[in-house]
Amino acid sequence: MAMTDGRFVGPDGQYLGTVNLSGSSPLASALEPVKITAPRIRPFIPAHRPFNMNCPPSAARAVYFSCKSTDPNPAIKRQRMTTALVSLKGIVKRYVRGKQRVQVLHGIDLEIRAGEFLALMGPSGSGKTTLLNLIGGIDRADEGDLLVAGERINALSARQLARWRAHNVGFVFQFYNLMPLLTAQQNVELPLLMTNLSKRQRGANVKAALELVGLADRATHKPAELSGGQQQRVAIARALVADPTLLVCDEPTGDLDREMAEQILDLLQIVNREQHKTIIMVTHDPKAAERATRQLHLDKGRLLQAESSLAA
Amino acid sequence: MKFLPLLWSSLWRKKARTIFTVLSIVIAFLLFGLLQGINAWMSAFGTGSNANRLYVVSRVSQVQPLPNAYLHQIDAVPGIKQSTYIAGFTGFYQEKSNTLVGFATDVKAWFDLYPEWQIAPEQLAAMSRNRAGAIVAAPLMRAFRWKIGDRIPLRTSVMKRDGSADWDFEIVGIYDVPSTQAEANRILVNYAYFDEARLLERGTAWAFVVAVDDPTRSAQICAAVDALFVNSAYETVTQDEKAYVQGQLRQLGDVSLMANAIVAAVLFTLLFLTGNTMMQSVRERTPELAILKTVGFSDRAVTVLVLIESVLLCVLAASLGLAAAAAVFPVTAALGIGGSALPIKVVAVGLAMALILALASGLPPAWRAQRLVIVDALAGR
Numbered sequence: 001m002a003m004t005d006g007r008f009v010g011p012d013g014q015y016l017g018t019v020n021l022s023g024s025s026p027l028a029s030a031l032e033p034v035k036i037t038a039p040r041i042r043p044f045i046p047a048h049r050p051f052n053m054n055c056p057p058s059a060a061r062a063v064y065f066s067c068k069s070t071d072p073n074p075a076i077k078r079q080r081m082t083t084a085l086v087s088l089k090g091i092v093k094r095y096v097r098g099k100q101r102v103q104v105l106h107g108i109d110l111e112i113r114a115g116e117f118l119a120l121m122g123p124s125g126s127g128k129t130t131l132l133n134l135i136g137g138i139d140r141a142d143e144g145d146l147l148v149a150g151e152r153i154n155a156l157s158a159r160q161l162a163r164w165r166a167h168n169v170g171f172v173f174q175f176y177n178l179m180p181l182l183t184a185q186q187n188v189e190l191p192l193l194m195t196n197l198s199k200r201q202r203g204a205n206v207k208a209a210l211e212l213v214g215l216a217d218r219a220t221h222k223p224a225e226l227s228g229g230q231q232q233r234v235a236i237a238r239a240l241v242a243d244p245t246l247l248v249c250d251e252p253t254g255d256l257d258r259e260m261a262e263q264i265l266d267l268l269q270i271v272n273r274e275q276h277k278t279i280i281m282v283t284h285d286p287k288a289a290e291r292a293t294r295q296l297h298l299d300k301g302r303l304l305q306a307e308s309s310l311a312a
Numbered sequence: 313m314k315f316l317p318l319l320w321s322s323l324w325r326k327k328a329r330t331i332f333t334v335l336s337i338v339i340a341f342l343l344f345g346l347l348q349g350i351n352a353w354m355s356a357f358g359t360g361s362n363a364n365r366l367y368v369v370s371r372v373s374q375v376q377p378l379p380n381a382y383l384h385q386i387d388a389v390p391g392i393k394q395s396t397y398i399a400g401f402t403g404f405y406q407e408k409s410n411t412l413v414g415f416a417t418d419v420k421a422w423f424d425l426y427p428e429w430q431i432a433p434e435q436l437a438a439m440s441r442n443r444a445g446a447i448v449a450a451p452l453m454r455a456f457r458w459k460i461g462d463r464i465p466l467r468t469s470v471m472k473r474d475g476s477a478d479w480d481f482e483i484v485g486i487y488d489v490p491s492t493q494a495e496a497n498r499i500l501v502n503y504a505y506f507d508e509a510r511l512l513e514r515g516t517a518w519a520f521v522v523a524v525d526d527p528t529r530s531a532q533i534c535a536a537v538d539a540l541f542v543n544s545a546y547e548t549v550t551q552d553e554k555a556y557v558q559g560q561l562r563q564l565g566d567v568s569l570m571a572n573a574i575v576a577a578v579l580f581t582l583l584f585l586t587g588n589t590m591m592q593s594v595r596e597r598t599p600e601l602a603i604l605k606t607v608g609f610s611d612r613a614v615t616v617l618v619l620i621e622s623v624l625l626c627v628l629a630a631s632l633g634l635a636a637a638a639a640v641f642p643v644t645a646a647l648g649i650g651g652s653a654l655p656i657k658v659v660a661v662g663l664a665m666a667l668i669l670a671l672a673s674g675l676p677p678a679w680r681a682q683r684l685v686i687v688d689a690l691a692g693r
Binding site for chain 2: 130
């Protein structure tokens with residue numbers, strides 16, 4: 001991989017993504033080990049098509065699959081960008097802590113389009129992570145209507161919701177949350193264990209996902225043998241391996257130094273642009289939020305502003 | 313199989329704890345295998361009993377000798393078809409571990425009384441011609457690679473008149489027994505030769521074996537025999553074969569009760585030990601289980617994983633323990649307790665116990681894992 005005028009270029013000269021840095025900066029050289037190249041990304045997409053045959057594609061998934069980067073039709077791309085992948089109406093969430101009943105979210109209304117890279121910002125306790133958890137289907141709203149990828153997830157049973165998560169959402173956490181005794185490839189394989197994929201198919205997907213994050217050569221390493229940034233890349237590979245529609249990231253750079261954080265943000269940006277994953281990222285870091293295509297601010301459980309901006 | 317790496321890594325998360333737990337289970341099931349194996353071996357005694365046979369022994373103790381002269385009086389009791397005496401010795405061949413039991417008896421009468429013991433007629437005839445002859449159980453012949461015509465020196469518990477405890481016999485025949493393991497390490501010698509040569513207790517017998525015409529009259533015949541010797545110096549008690557064998561075992565105490573009590577105590581302790589290990593293991597892995605649920609594992613899948621982990625731990629360790637018991641069991645047989653192989657039934661019951669133990673100790677942590685709320689677990693609440 002090479003970087004020319006801030007653009008990632010593959011060995012054949014094809015455009016891979018843009019980073020707002022000059023090629024001679026220290027960060028650019030630090031990015032080299034990531035090795036995100038087109039030939040590694042491309043096999044990832046067809047490798048996942050068999051998996052998606054196992055789950056009935058929702059309308060949003062159908063849009064997503066018709067809008068891969070290889071699709072030359074700009075009309076389809078526009079359609080993707082205008083379809084609401086996530087729709088929240090009047091979402092209320094309350095917690096009971098001891099004798100205290102705390103309302104965390106106060107009637108949130110929000111639409112997130114397919115292919116967006118959304119940054120959720122706000123002070124601690126503002127409800128960012130709660131909102132992310134609701135969208136990711138690992139928590140349930142007390143009131144309101146929540147549609148993700150065409151599915152009214154509040155109406156799903158626990159079992160259906162688990163299955164829905166397996167097929168539709170990838171999670172990235174601040175502290176990586178990898179299984180300490182499993183290797184990188186075994187960690188990445190976890191979401192595929194509940195599918196009907198054969199061992200060969202699972203292996204192909206895991207290989208593609210690890211290649212995508214530039215860690216194919218570390219497949220047999222355990223988390224303790226990897227740096228923080230590498231662990232987070234393994235976590236991103238795990239989030240991507242089932243080819244989900246949506247990626248939810250809870251402070252993915254919160255535990256990393258600036259250089260590592262930039263690598264992870266570069267990777268997320270490329271996953272958003274080249275793999276067309278819709279990404280919702282909770283962050284405290286304004287620099288990280290700048291990479292998103294839209295920023296939202298939450299305070300005391302209410303959305304303050306909706307600001308659209310494209311990453312440089 | 314695809315879950316195996318996940319299960320295996322969970323088991324070995326804390327190596328030392330897992331090793332100690334496995335060792336506890338291995339030792340517990342080694343003990344289970346040995347005790348229940350001996351128990352089963354003892355329970356098998358008397359199962360092939362012949363209802364036609366009665367045993368006359370001293371009322372004081374089964375090891376108290378009775379005068380030989382009793383045999384003629386017993387023979388005269390109506391309903392008795394045939395009888396003989398048993399005396400004998402315990403001893404070993406070359407090494408102390410090569411134990412065997414010698415029965416001194418009227419060999420011809422013996423084979424009439426025990427028709428299930430098979431011998432070639434010419435070998436039986438040879439025995440009557442050779443006073444120092446011996447008829448040996450076929451398994452013993454194979455074990456020591458003896459053949460007919462061999463002279464076998466035995467160190468015994470019975471002293472000869474010359475002051476030596478070493479006896480020489482010449483093998484003249486081989487007998488086969490249908491199944492009972494206890495009869496596989498015996499040799500039969502001529503009572504007349506044995507009684508004449510021994511220093512002590514001459515003219516006595518350990519017991520008399522009696523065959524009756526009609527087994528339904530056994531109770532009356534037993535009473536009639538015992539009535540002959542009431543108020544004598546050597547009172548008798550006459551029993552059928554099964555009662556006689558069980559009586560011999562009772563001299564060792566209620567082995568079955570002791571074995572069951574020990575095994576129950578060990579398994580009960582083990583239940584808490586494994587349950588505690590599993591609970592600790594699941595508690596430590598709360599965030600990891602939450603991640604499994606996050607990436608799409610259902611509550612039921614996580615529950616089943618924890619249960620399988622418990623089953624793997626218990627059943628694998630129990631299998632090792634039972635394998636060790638099977639390896640050690642023949643050694644106990646050499647000491648005169650237990651058979652040559654651990655009964656399959658004991659192994660099957662052991663594995664079933666391990667499964668029950670695994671499910672009982674795995675259920676509380678599995679239940680905890682099932683009820684785990686993802687967001688709380690991830691937040692460390």
